[in-house]
Amino acid sequence: MIDIRNIGYSYPGSRKEVFTNFSLNIKGNSIYGLLGKNGTGKSTLLYLISGMLRLKYGKIEIDGEDAGRRNPDILRELFFVPEEFDLPSMTLDAYVRLNSPFYPHFDRKVLNRCLLDFELPLNLNLKELSMGQKKKVYMSFALAANTRMLLMDEPTNGMDIPSKSQFRKVVASNMSENRTVIISTHQVHDVEQLLDHIIMLDRSRILLNASVQDICERYSFECRMPGENSDDVIYAEPSLQGNNVIARRNSEKEDTMINLELLFNAATKNLLK
Numbered sequence: 001m002i003d004i005r006n007i008g009y010s011y012p013g014s015r016k017e018v019f020t021n022f023s024l025n026i027k028g029n030s031i032y033g034l035l036g037k038n039g040t041g042k043s044t045l046l047y048l049i050s051g052m053l054r055l056k057y058g059k060i061e062i063d064g065e066d067a068g069r070r071n072p073d074i075l076r077e078l079f080f081v082p083e084e085f086d087l088p089s090m091t092l093d094a095y096v097r098l099n100s101p102f103y104p105h106f107d108r109k110v111l112n113r114c115l116l117d118f119e120l121p122l123n124l125n126l127k128e129l130s131m132g133q134k135k136k137v138y139m140s141f142a143l144a145a146n147t148r149m150l151l152m153d154e155p156t157n158g159m160d161i162p163s164k165s166q167f168r169k170v171v172a173s174n175m176s177e178n179r180t181v182i183i184s185t186h187q188v189h190d191v192e193q194l195l196d197h198i199i200m201l202d203r204s205r206i207l208l209n210a211s212v213q214d215i216c217e218r219y220s221f222e223c224r225m226p227g228e229n230s231d232d233v234i235y236a237e238p239s240l241q242g243n244n245v246i247a248r249r250n251s252e253k254e255d256t257m258i259n260l261e262l263l264f265n266a267a268t269k270n271l272l273k
């Protein structure tokens with residue numbers, strides 16, 4: 001469990017707080033989507049959870065341990081894939097030999113399987129990779145590390161279209177019951193079918209914090225023709241076929257697929273009460 005309590009944070013030299021008295025509880029064992037407009041603090045929050053940035057005040061606890069202390073027992077169970085990173089100039093084998101001992105549940109078979117799913121060779125040299133390939137290799141290593149917590153910042157940025165569905169497959173097939181994955185992203189269509197829980201942020205305000213199941217029980221996502229009944233509509237956007245709408249759902253209505261973009265736009269307009 002990740003317990004964020006009343007935190008404050010501003011970057012060194014900046015007087016503007018990214019977070020002011022912000023609290024959030026992440027129960028875990030699911031795939032969480034962390035969504036928000038540019039500059040709301042999604043990346044900052046992931047860096048704070050992983051203890052790479054220091055809080056001004058408040059506390060972040062991971063399973064009861066202070067994240068800021070970067071206790072090795074917690075770090076062995078937490079892997080953070082930032083949006084941008086460098087990999088050293090060495091072979092993947094050498095990288096694995098050097099870094100895998102830190103992760104007690106590291107599994108080379110998982111790494112090989114993920115690389116194959118990403119259509120990458122197993123014997124590669126990290127210095128010869130494109131940005132998208134680097135991302136796939138690092139993500140494969142992250143999944144193979146088998147940590148209980150996996151944080152990913154904009155994981156599909158820089159990936160081509162086939163890689164995005166490979167990414168969904170790779171993450172979904174490596175999910176286990178006691179694993180918590182937090183994905184911060186703007187590419188909502190890339191992760192829509194993957195998420196179990198949605199958190200939408202607007203700086204220190206939480207616009208939405210709900211499981212996909214709860215959202216689908218409360219709302220239905222439909223395309224309606226102009227002039228069709230709109231009594232139950234909470235939010236509508238015109239589309240080529242008519243209107244994409246979020247409507248209140250009653251028990252007689254069928255379950256619909258969540259439309260994250262529509263949900264996000266409704267949440268930012270404070271329409272999800």
Ligand SMILES: Nc1ncnc2c1ncn2[C@@H]1O[C@H](COP(=O)(O)OP(=O)(O)OP(=O)(O)O)[C@@H](O)[C@H]1O
Pocket residue numbers: 011012014018036037038039040041042043044045186
């Ligand atoms: N190194 C830094 N120094 C000063 N301010 C920063 C720094 N990095 C980020 N910020 C500021 O902190 C705020 C939150 O940034 P952050 O990158 O966490 O947002 P984000 O939600 O991840 O944005 P995006 O969706 O654009 O990636 C922004 O206002 C940004 O300007």
